[in-house]
Amino acid sequence: MTESQDPATRPARPIIELRDVEKYYGDYYALRKISTTIRQGEFFSLLGPSGCGKTTLLRCIAGFEELSGGALLIDGRDMNGVPANNRPTNMVFQSYAIFPHLTVEENVGFGLRRDPGTKAEKAARVAEALEMVGLKGYGKRAAHALSGGQRQRVALARALILKPKVLLLDEPLSALDKKMREQMQSELRKLQRQVGITFILVTHDQEEALIMSDRIAVMFDGEIAQLDSPERLYRRPVSRKVAEFIGIMNFLPATVVEVGAEQVALDVGGLGRLSITAEQCPGGARTGTASVGFRPETMTLLFEGDPEPTRARVAEGKVTEVVYYGDMTYYEVLLDGVEKPIQISMRNVVGRPVLQRGQRTRVAWDPAALVLFG
Amino acid sequence: MKQRKILGSEAGNGYLMLSPTAIYSIALMAAPLIAVLVFSFMTPGYLKIIWKFTLSNYTTVLGDPIYAALMERSLVMAAAVTAATVLSAFPIAYFISFHVSPERKSLWLFLITIPFWTSYLIRVFLWKVILGYNGVINSAFEAIGLIKQPMTFLLYNANSVVITLAHSYAPFAILPIFVALEKIDRSLLEAGQDLGESQIMTFLRVTLPLAMSGVVASVLIVFIPTVGDYVTPTLVGGSSGQMIANIIQLQYFKLGNYPMGSAVSITAMGIVTVLALIFLFLNRRFLRGQK
Known part of the structure; x- marks a missing residue:
């Protein structure tokens, strides 16, 4: 596991500590x-593909699964042997798990049974929680008559009313349609800032993770491959696997010629000799064969009349595929001297033509946008 | 031309498919029921029916304490059978639903139906063998020296009727409860615990209310037929285990008094219907639509 220093995150005390946490079923880890x-x-x-262990980890934190090894501390307290009902965590389930035999307010107030408050106080808290998630006035409705988005809000209110130290969200948006999902993403983010509770979100949707998170742990095969801020994860993935999982990344074969303290000298097929900084090698650098990656938006097609780039370098190639998205156009370009076409995305600007397949083009690129993978 | 149109239409096809069932229901259920209803208002003659309208049968049924006593005993015994059956069926259904692996569930349900492989009559006789004066229980207890004389309270009374009926109806009670438990989304139980409730409280606040539709079905499935059961009390009930169906049988076939037997039947049906409706009404909140 690699964790790089992130200057952007605020100094904060730990709420959950995982120490060599293991979970295996038989001989499956x-x-x-x-x-x-x-x-x-x-x-x-x-964040990770299905089967990577992200949901298992969430369920271990919630107390639905026992650890096979290691220790889990929530707010400094060892959770070994503490059942789910005694943990300071609450969960929003993937299916929302709204009790179908109860009304909306009975659902939201479910966890208040042992609360010492009076009936009126509890009712006020339920109303407040419903208002917070935008369901004011829905209290008397039967839970089974709600839409997907409303169920999710009820699930949120039901969990947040108990003021947990950590709120666990198990793919809460996966069942919603695209428009609803986008709306809930920004609402969840706002809600999290408003209540100040730690949210742990499990998702397989990299875009969702990038939009919502302060930090993302990318998981593969039961391990955290990279833990970083969304921006660093996108710009400086530590491995090809992480890079491929998050967004689109073009890869070109390269040879590392020399590894210096600050600079690394490379020979990249199709782009020639160049040197990058050590910071562009988040996974480290060794001399020998390697590959470099760059995002589609870091390369630019040069059109007739565009000013010659001053910092960037220029390569030439042929357009092999054009996909027009309205605001963007995705090109596949086969650079001279390269075996596989690379993807380049261009914002569509007034007055700039869309190239056709088979046309020759010049491509401006900046060595500072490259990432080296060992 | 018009005839063919009806036969070819969707509604026509529907009625066509429904007709065997409809004919069966009308011929074997509705028609006899109407006959019984008509009989109950006729004047009884000796071994024949005098076709003259009267309410005297009903005044006898409602006035003679023997009928009230038998009806009351039938209801109490049916309630006891229902309670015994449903209370013992619930843990079994729960076990199969929650603790048997999915691929084994069908096998377990299959095993539960094994008692149905033999005729009901044989099962009742088997209980006679088990509970009888020289039966399995008495012989065993005598052999190990627990009792000197065979116990006589085992057979030919209300207890033996309850035991026998509870055994016969167990599978009927298990299946609806099992189905209701199977429908419960398991994440609801995790949600209950996640929201701070122990396993027992989660059972009481989540599992049980959601299983109530099955429990209600089980109660009705067991209670309604057992109130009117006739074979079991005849065979193992003795004189103190006689139920309302026994006197109906007596009126019809021993005394040949069809109008009187019909009036008792209709009254018993009415009482059971009212009780079932009250029961459904009391449990209405568990039965409303759930997704």
Whole structure:
């Protein structure tokens, strides 16, 4: 596991500490010695493909699964042997798990049974929680008559009313349609800032993780491959696997010629010799064969009349595919001397033509946008 | 031309498909029921019916304490059978639904139906063998020296009727409860615990209310037929285990008094219907639509 320093995150005390957390079923390892710290008040995402262990980890934190090894501390307290009902966590389930035999307010107030408050106080808290999630006046409705988005809001209110130290969200948006999902993403983010509770979100949707999170842990095969801020994760993925999982990344074969303290000299097929900074090698650098990656938006097609780039370098190639998206156009360009076409995305600007397949083009690129993978 | 149109239409096809069932229901259920209803208002003659309208049968049924006593005993015994059956069926259904692996569930349900492989009559006789004066229980207890004389309270009374009926109706009670439990989204139980409730409280606040539709179905499935059961009390009930159906049988076939037997039947049906409706009404909040 690699964790790089992130200057942007605020100094905060840890709320969850994982120490060599392991979970196995028979000889199948769901989690392999995970050690990390989740900070008080952050929006933390567990991102990975299905079967990577992200949901298992969330369920271990919630107390639905027992650890096979290691230790889990919530707010400094060892959770070993503490059942789910005694943990300072609450969960928003993937299916929302709204009790179908209860009304909306009975659902939201479900966890208040042992609360010492009077009936009126509890009712006021339920109303307040419903208002917070935008369901004011829905209290008397039967839970089974709600839409998907409303169910999710009820699930949120039901969990937040108990003021947990950590709110766990198990793919809460996956069942919603695209428009609803986007709306809930920004609402969840706002809600999290407003209540200041640590949110841990499990998702397989990299875009969702990037939009919502303060930090993201990318998981593969029961391990955290990279834990970073969304921006660093996107710009400086530590491995090809992480890079491929998050957004689109073009890869070109390269040879590392020399590794210096500050600079690394490379020979990249199709782009020639160049040198990059050590910071562009988040996974480290060794001499020998390697590959470099760059995002589609870091390269630019040069059109007739565009000013010659001053800093960037220029390569030439042929357009092999054009996909027009309205605001953007995605090109596949086969650079001279390269075997596989690369993807380049261009914002569509007034007066700039859309190239056709087979046309020759010049491509401006900046060595500072490259990332080296060992 | 018009005829063919009706036969070919969707509604026509529907009625066509429904007709065997409809004919069966009308011929074997509705028609006899109407006959019984008509009989109950006729004047009884000796071994024949005098076709003259009267309410005297009903005044006898409602006035003679023997009918009230038998009806009351039938209801109490049916309630006891229902309670015993449903209370013992619930843990079994719960076990199969929650603790048997999915691929084994069908096998377990299959095993539960094994008692149905033999005729009901044989099962009742088997209980006679088990509970009888020289039966399995008495012989065993005598052999190990627990009792000197065979116990006589085992057979030919209300207890033996309750035991026998509870055994016969167990599978009927298990299945609806099992189905209701199977429908419960397991994440609801995790949600209950996540919201601070222990397993027992989660059972009481989530599992049980959601299983109530099955429990209600089980109660009705067991209670309604057992009130009117006739074979079991005849065979193992003795004189103190006689139920309302026994006197109906007596009126019809021993005394040949069809109008009187019909009036008792209709009254018993009415009482059971009213009780079932009250029961459904009391449990209405568990039965409303759930997704």
